[in-house]
């Protein structure tokens with residue numbers, strides 16, 4: 509995968525962002541902790557994958573970053589500017605033009621009574637990208653050509669139901685490109701597509717990254733596609749990022765027991781991770797969670813300390829870190845019940861996930 513060039517600019521940064529929801533009423537309302545002090549950054553021409561099960565907090569991060577809702581704490585920086593402080597609750601047009609989102613369901617995200625051309629004209633007009641009807645038509649055709657949909661005039665006149673799933677997702681990508689974004693948040697963009705066309709969509713996104721300098725936050729439950737597409741992978745569990753590393757390193761030498769479990773899952777034809785996860789079932793407790801590591805009830809390496817203290821983030825190398833008592837200080841105080849996963853010793857400061 510592409511190595512980040514030294515001159516790459518940091519586009520988007522999350523600094524200790526959290527999202528809590530109050531549930532229940534009366535005198536003792538409870539708190540659902542969807543996201544807990546998450547930190548990371550995304551640079552030009554970089555793909556950062558967020559991998560985890562449903563409910564792990566991946567999509568909550570995307571919704572916060574695209575400003576569909578505000579975080580309970582923490583900061584979001586875009587090109588160094590504090591987005592939450594400088595913008596009103598609903599993101600400004602300029603921020604929205606720079607940070608776009610692609611959703612999982614290409615059919616659900618398109619209006620069935622509008623033509624493909626209509627779908628692309630709206631963002632072009634909203635963001636002032638065309639000054640006349642002729643220019644608008646040309647821009648629509650350019651966008652369709654960019655995502656390899658041709659003949660453009662024919663595709664523009666069709667309705668969503670007249671296209672295949674892969675073609676619809678290409679339209680969704682073209683629509684995201686219309687305002688000229690530098691960041692795209694891609695929430696499971698290939699999981700509803702036929703296996704045979706997934707690689708084609710990822711290759712298109714890769715090409716756009718190189719041509720336009722786009723940075724992607726790639727949200728997926730499919731760790732294999734993260735290895736294929738992402739420069740860097742962060743693994744999420746119960747609203748925490750538990751491990752972050754260059755994708756290839758993480759896949760070859762996973763440190764966190766949860767990452768190991770994900771990688772040991774048998775791939776199924778739909779590309780999801782199933783059996784190993786289901787073997788040790790039990791959803792994590794997000795409402796008023798107990799102290800300690802949220803993975804303790806499912807972890808094959810659980811120690812006494814795990815149920816008492818939340819592990820901090822321990823660096824494992826220049827761009828790697830893990831949040832687990834098997835590493836760092838917890839390794840010395842815990843009563844180990846399993847072998848320590850192989851990993852290099854701490855060597856450098858943390859780049860992400862160090863907020864708690």
Ligand code: SF4
Pocket residue numbers: 764765766801802803804805807808809810811814819831832833834
């Ligand atoms: Fe397992 Fe303990 Fe590490 Fe959590 S902190 S993943 S329970 S070993």
